[in-house]
Amino acid sequence: DSGVTQTPKHLITATGQRVTLRCSPRSGDLSVYWYQQSLDQGLQFLIQYYNGEERAKGNILERFSAQQFPDLHSELNLSSLELGDSALYFCASSGTSGSLGTGELFFGEGSRLTVL
């Protein structure tokens, strides 16, 4: 058990809909990262938050947004869903001492999104 909790584990929805994925980091970890894993693109970094602030952005679509709340949990919002958004979405946390850094990552089990 990594200590990182993601919900829901599975989600099936239709094109055009909006979903929210939730991540609770390990106790004490200030950094939260979101990744997308699809069959054709592999794993890709989406976005990083550190103590409530956005720190780094990767290949995140404009239809997607994220935030980190004062209790450090994070949510990834996916809107106007398309078939190609079907993927595994992973959250990870790390206990980096500063806003940047390369701390060891602890991954959640992932949320499997299927868009029909």
Place this chain on the structure above:
Amino acid sequence: KNEVEQSPQNLTAQEGEFITINCSYSVGISALHWLQQHPGGGIVSLFMLSSGKKKHGRLIATINIQEKHSSLHITASHPRDSAVYICAVNGLSGAQKLVFGQGTRLTINP
């Protein structure tokens, strides 16, 4: 050409064999991660290294910064080692914007 290349893409071996998975990258990095993904989908971080060598149980990871190359070794392999092994690198910006390799699917037969 991908920034992170792994080889081989697929590897099948017999229980007990010594396994090597390679990772080459084309950019300057601050750290390299080796990850393990089991068939159920969960990802576990095995190593994070920026120089030299690390060992944990039967797993050994090495990195050569000058040659931009890392290897993951498994000694006395076991069927439970069957998984996808993924190499990922952090660029020099310092932010944890990992760039991932395509993964190596390892199957260990009893």
